[in-house]
């Protein structure tokens with residue numbers, strides 16, 4: 001696991017371009033804190049001056065205070081205004097840095113996700129990823145907005161305050177104050193290791209809760225249909241209980257830290273008063289000194305306050321860091337080859353592939369498969385469910401590299417191609433295509449944002465979907481619901497095919513793309529596709545063994561080629 005120190009360095013390196021205003025935030029926090037000290041000192045001085053007058057305190061003790069009530073009011077109002085403005089500016093600059101830094105982190109996360117897709121989805125879940133990209137990144141705000149300025153002033157302001165007490169009141173009292181403040185600072189670290197572990201645990205649990213809720217909502221029909229409502233609720237309550245139990249241990253440390261701080265403050269006040277009296281310090285200087293000490297404890301207490309939220313922030317940073325830094329399954333070559341223009345052949349050459357399995361030995365999904373699909377022809381991969389058809393198609397798009405053998409597109413090993421180039425020439429219509437919440441047109445224009453309505457109608461016609469779309473209220477503008485839920489399975493498949501047809505692809509990989517269509521409609525879709533794109537290479541997979549007229553039919557069984 002990445003250490004907190006490494007995480008801090010990483011966060012600062014990400015935010016470096018926007019760190020400058022943090023200096024301003026630190027400066028304004030000093031102004032705010034010192035103005036607070038001044039306010040308390042003047043107020044305490046003024047109050048005890050009144051009492052001191054009655055008790056006959058010497059005038060020299062209060063000579064530094066404003067002479068009249070009006071002057072006192074002017075001074076207090078002015079210092080308060082300065083304090084208020086400084087506090088505002090401290091927060092403004094701190095949050096400016098924080099929100100800019102979070103923006104940079106979100107961009108980093110997104111940029112890291114793109115090359116890792118789709119392999120990442122094998123290692124993470126969408127609900128958990130969502131929490132990382134939103135909540136976890138938000139929690140890192142504490143690191144930027146609420147850590148540096150209080151950390152600096154927790155040291156500098158007490159040092160200034162103690163020196164002031166020593167200079168104007170008494171050095172022994174200053175020493176007592178210093179000792180108390182050091183103890184107060186040290187208590188902030190009480191249980192920090194355990195708290196960090198709890199924060200990691202809670203962050204992981206929150207990811208699981210999010211995934212559980214996502215699954216329950218998306219699988220509502222199954223949850224209610226199979227009578228799982230109570231079980232799923234119980235599971236959720238169980239996860240919540242684990243979060244609560246973990247939080248309880250954090251709260252215990254928090255309470256202990258608060259208690260110790262109050263004890264340190266009380267003990268320091270008592271001892272400082274005894275020493276001040278022993279030193280013969282007057283009433284006003286003693287009162288002002290005690291007031292200053294109390295205020296200085298506020299500065300050190302700020303460390304305790306941010307330490308508990310910093311744990312949460314660091315646990316969140318670790319989860320984001322893990323995604324951003326995970327090595328992608330595939331990377332672009334340093335010097336890439338170019339695909340030839342025109343129709344492209346596809347070939348699997350003695351390809352064997354096993355899915356990554358985290359140490360568990362796994363049977364290869366495809367073993368020693370060799371298939372040649374000449375450019376512009378139609379090849380059909382046939383075999384029972386699980387025989388490796390989708391895997392072969394995905395290897396042609398370089399979702400991952402085979403452990404042995406080569407996959408060639410246009411005669412070029414796909415490892416020598418940039419992913420963007422490969423994916424612009426090879427289109428995959430997957431078994432469960434993803435459809436966005438939006439209209440028919442929105443989903444088609446994912447492939448070609450500037451496509452005209454005529455072009456959209458044309459590809460819908462090729463996919464044999466145009467008449468059905470025209471009959472929908474709104475036509476191209478008809479909303480299809482989340483993940484296309486308002487469409488039938490067969491309509492979803494044809495919409496995905498129409499979308500792929502808007503790309504300039506020379507190879508179409510069609511994974512079970514007619515599995516929801518009746519035989520007659522499936523044949524019409526194939527014929528329409530071939531007539532509209534006579535030069536493209538079509539590689540189709542199906543488990544219907546009596547299928548399809550094609551230039552080449554390849555049979556697979558348990559990952560091996562049976563006939564080609």
Ligand SMILES: Nc1ncnc2c1ncn2[C@@H]1O[C@H](COP(=O)(O)OP(=O)(O)OP(=O)(O)O)[C@@H](O)[C@H]1O
Pocket residue numbers: 122355356365383384385386387388389390391392431512542543
């Ligand atoms: N992401 C994955 N992680 C691990 N194993 C996988 C993964 N995807 C597929 N497999 C395994 O690889 C083998 C081949 O799967 P593949 O999806 O290629 O088969 P298929 O012929 O396309 O099946 P179907 O007709 O059911 O779609 C199967 O044993 C499957 O369990």
